[in-house]
Amino acid sequence: MEQLHTRLYDKYRNLKKRRLSEASDCNAKVQGEFEKYLTAVESMIEDLKSENSQLREKISSLEDSQAEYQQTLMEENRKVEELSSEVERLRNVASAEDHRSIRPQGGEIVSLATPTSIAKEGYLGSDERIDTNLDNGLGELPPKVTDTIQHDNRQNEHLMPDCCGRKMINSDGKEKDYVRCIYQMLIESLVGMKFAVENQADDMHLSVVHQSSGYSFSLTWLRKDDTDEGELLYRVSSLGTIEKVALDWMKEDLLFSMAMCHSFFDRISRVLGRHT
Structure with a gap:
């Protein structure tokens, strides 16, 4: 056990x-x-x-x-x-320099002529004026009318603002007459471009430049026969830096009435606005 x-x-x-x-x-x-x-x-x-x-x-x-x-x-x-x-x-x-450079030397004051007054007074390429309504058949004006016109011209010279003037320049050996005044400066500020007014024989010629882009063109006032009406001929001089954004019609010659002037500058301003 x-x-x-x-x-x-x-x-x-x-x-x-x-x-x-x-x-x-x-x-x-x-x-x-x-x-x-x-x-x-x-x-x-x-x-x-x-x-x-x-x-x-x-x-x-x-x-x-x-x-x-x-x-x-x-x-x-x-x-x-x-x-x-x-x-x-x-x-x-x-x-400011541009405005001063356009002023005439010696402070001479010269009155402007609008397209209507040119048509009524028969403006030529020179300063000579031919009145189409007061011809007495001998190519001379009555003494009373002549005295009245001279008196009115002296009054206009005193009433013309100092900013208005005329500058003579030579281009290609030809003498050209450019006119500039406060009304022109007002238009330039509204459209944002520089204008130069040039009288060429029976037509008025405008040179327009957009300084920042270099775009420039000319507008020629083509008056119809025996009427105050006319049309503007657009012709491009240089597209500058807007060549790529410019519309086709901006590159060609264009003829339009004065009634289309607002629409014309409005469309150009839109293109320039897209460029900037």
């Missing part, structure tokens, strides 16, 4: 040792895997920290670059504003 108990006890002790050994091996295996996992996690954390640090440095560098670019942009905007102001000032100076 005692021997039986001894054998059972030995079996129990051996089984317990084997179970403890198996549990110890299992724990060692689990601990090894856990340590590997922990090492991998720590390595990943270090990599993320390093990447985060690099990203922070990049963000800081980008912020510095952005601040520098903003400063540069503000400086460029300031320079652009200064240049715009200078360009505007130079344009005003050029316009």
